[in-house]
Amino acid sequence: MTITKDSKVVIVGAGVFGLTTALHLSRRGYKNVHIFDRQPYDKNRYAVSLGADAASADENKILRASYGDRKLYQDLAFTAMPEWRRWNETLASTPSDELPSDLTQHTRLWDNCGYVRLSDRGLEDSEKETQKHFPAEVKYTQYRVSDEQRRADATRDGIPASKIDPFGRLDRALPTDGVLDMTAGYVLASRACSFALHLCQKAGVKTYFGADHALRRLVQHDGRVLGIESADGNKHIADLVIVACGGWTPSLVSQAEQLLETTSGSVLSIRLPEDRPDLWDKYSPEKFPVWDFNMGSYEPYKTIGGIYGLPRTPEGVVKIAFRGAKWTDYSRNSTVSGMPLSYPKTHVEKVPEEAMRVIRGFCEENLPDLIELDLEYERLCWYTDSVNNSFLIDYVPGTGNLMVASGGSGHGFKFLPVLGQHIVDSIERKETQYTRLFAWREVPHGSKNGLEEGPGGWRRLDKQKMVGRDTWKPSSKL
Incomplete structure (x- = not known):
């Protein structure tokens, strides 16, 4: 051919x-x-x-x-x-x-607002490897959150303090480490x-x-x-x-x-009220970075982790997502082997209770002003993991x-x-x-990025309790 x-x-x-x-x-x-x-x-x-x-x-x-x-x-x-x-x-x-x-002339598809990768258990191994392999010429853009001198350097370089500690965890003496990476954004x-x-x-x-x-x-x-x-x-x-x-x-x-395996992440979106200019300012990309928390140390049903979020969009939507567990839906069978296949289950207006637990638990401690607002939507975003x-x-x-x-x-x-x-x-x-x-x-033999679990794994949607926006606010019960 x-x-x-x-x-x-x-x-x-x-x-x-x-x-x-x-x-x-x-x-x-x-x-x-x-x-x-x-x-x-x-x-x-x-x-x-x-x-x-x-x-x-x-x-x-x-x-x-x-x-x-x-x-x-x-x-x-x-x-x-x-x-x-x-x-x-x-x-x-x-x-x-x-x-x-x-689209208009004023649309900015790429915003280099920075990305802070945080952990409450010290610098994660993946971050250590990233810093080891980043080119020397961009090292100055990397600010260690736990390093007082590098925080001072960030201020000197015109970076708002809210980008290196967006949740005020240092001020509250909560365990916090990580890197603000100013090459990144959304x-x-x-x-x-x-x-x-x-x-x-x-x-x-x-x-x-x-x-x-x-x-x-x-x-x-x-x-x-x-x-x-x-x-x-x-x-x-x-x-x-x-x-x-x-x-x-x-x-x-x-x-x-x-x-390949079809898996989903859990996404919650909150629209900021038009009459809250304080929140529009706080969560703007000028003040607020892309962030993640404990991406490498999530333990199912135990810890808070595998979670990330972004600044508000131009329309005022703040997105927070959970990818610590990659949900599957084995609802189809292979036309060749007859074995079950994970398949996108779209238009689901709920998320697994475990995803809600993690996101809500994080927000209760770190973003309490968002958890008082109504959700714009909750959904599953279907990816394809190799x-x-x-x-x-x-x-x-x-x-x-x-x-x-x-x-x-x-x-x-x-x-x-x-x-x-x-x-x-x-x-x-x-x-x-x-x-x-x-x-x-x-x-490969052994671990296959979760694919080795197959239809017997714990991540199947039909093994999860699905919850909606009525479980979002602190007054509700999970």
């Missing part, structure tokens, strides 16, 4: 992996690129409030290069940051009437996807959105994929099909079942003309502007350090 610049490429899935693939295919001169998705992204512009339910559709996502000893991901994140800045600059120089309705996720889609369409990528264009099946013959059949019954013949369907990927490509948290981007073994681009493992969004160049390298079968990193792999 030889793919040329005139070959017809069909991408199934218009989230981060699909968008970045289409964008970089067009930049490299491919002229016949088509994206299909069951969601009406041309209408809802990836907005959660309008029904978008993919992992890529979100208020905001963390942009950071803190990867411990995983230097290739660290380097890729540092490569992405200037590209995000260029997207900000492009938006600022484009007349608003030439942009999608959810991106406005749904609007970033909307902008990437805009760039794809400007480059000539053809898009097919809505229920009629959902994938019904892959069209196959003699071990080759000839194209796709959409829900409306039409067949779309292609030279190459790329499945980039996030949490739906394992159920669509059976060969990936042992390498066996080793590394992306899966490669041709499917034993099946001609079919690729998978998935396995974002909860950290793929930040690479939206740049990941596609490596996906196109994989398409063109170029061997690089990144195509090797993302290549099809053997299932």
Whole structure:
């Protein structure tokens, strides 16, 4: 199989992996690129409030290069940051009437507000590895929370004290350590996807959105994929099909079942009242950082950890999320093995009680002004974890003309502007350090990032008590 610049490429899935693939295919001169998705992204512009339910559709996502000893991901994140800045600059120089309705010249997709990674048990091992591997030229941007001199340095450098100790834990003499990383921040996720889609369409990528264009099946013959059949019954013949369907990927490509697992995080959002300028100021990205707490030391049903949050959005929404437990929903069976598969259970307006316990417990101690407010919404955000948290981007073994681009493992969004160049390298079968990193792999022995639990694991949603906003405030009981 030889793919040329005139070959017809069909991408199934218009989230981060699909968008970045289409964008970089067009930049490299491919002229016949088509994206299909069951969601009406041309209408809802990836907005959660309008029904978008993919992992890529979100208020905001963390942009950071803190990867411990995983230097290739660290380097890729540092490569992405200037590209995000260029997207900000492009938006600022484009007349608003030439942009999608959810974007204006004043939209800042990337906000370099800083990211404080906290623990009440000393500096976590992952942070020690990150600091060990960060380039020397960015060391000055790293402020140790427990170091009085580095806190003074942060003040000298014009960084508000609220960014290094956003919860006042030092003032309250609570155990606190960590690092404020001023290379990091967040991106406005749904609007970033909307902008990437805009760039794809400007480059000539053809898009097919809505229920009629959902994938019904892959069209196959003699071990080759000839194209796709959409829900409306039409067949779309292609030279190459790329499945980039996030949490739906394992159920669509059976060969990936042992390498990918669909899991969810728990997300709570609080809208700040318009008549509380004090809260709008406190939680603004100018005063408040991205943060996480005890990300490496959560113990189920015992401790507070595996939790993170972000500053308010321009609309005044503060998001707090729990990823200490990655929930599964084994509600489908493999069409090949017959074994249960975890599958996204979207539009669930509740979260597991354990997630609520952790988030509420943290807020009661550290963010009491938020816990007095009403929740905007509570939801599950469905990701696709790989066996080793590394992306899966490669041709499917034993099946001609079919690729998978998935396995974002909860950290793929930040690479939206740049990941596609490596996906196109994989398409063109170029061997690089990144195509090797993302290549099809053997299932490891022992720990498999939680996948070894299978349907018997404790994280299944049907083993959880689901709770809603009526359990949020301190006066309620869990």
